[in-house]
Amino acid sequence: MAVKVIIPTPLRPYAGKQESVELQATTVGEALSGLTRQFEALRKHLYNDDGRLRSFVNVYVNDEDIRYLEKDQTRLREGDTISIVPSIAGGAPSHSPRGGSI
Numbered sequence: 001m002a003v004k005v006i007i008p009t010p011l012r013p014y015a016g017k018q019e020s021v022e023l024q025a026t027t028v029g030e031a032l033s034g035l036t037r038q039f040e041a042l043r044k045h046l047y048n049d050d051g052r053l054r055s056f057v058n059v060y061v062n063d064e065d066i067r068y069l070e071k072d073q074t075r076l077r078e079g080d081t082i083s084i085v086p087s088i089a090g091g092a093p094s095h096s097p098r099g100g101s102i
Contacts, residue, residue: 001026001078005035008084014041028059029072031082046084056087 004022007015015021016039023038025031032053036043048054059066060083066074076082 001076003031003076003078003080003082005031006081006083008086010086011042011045011084014045015039026076027072028061028066028074028076028082031076032059032072058085058087059083060085 001024002022003025004020006020007018012018015035021035021038023031023034025034032046036046046053046057053059053072061069061074061076061080063083066072
């Protein structure tokens, strides 16, 4: 069945600069596997050396986090949308209004 995978902006250079890709898959794992077969450079950004999704990569099916469903075995239906959302960390250090560090 056809599903749509949304590629986040930071990963688009590794996916032919595409915003999304349509794939045939019945589970999230199949969809992500198909995606990384099509765009091999994405693999190192999505998976660790053990073949598991990196801890900072969040995956949603129709706005539902797969960590609370069946993870990569989450079943898909025709027309589902998979979103890959990398966690973002960081920010500027805090400073006092007078210019000194807190």
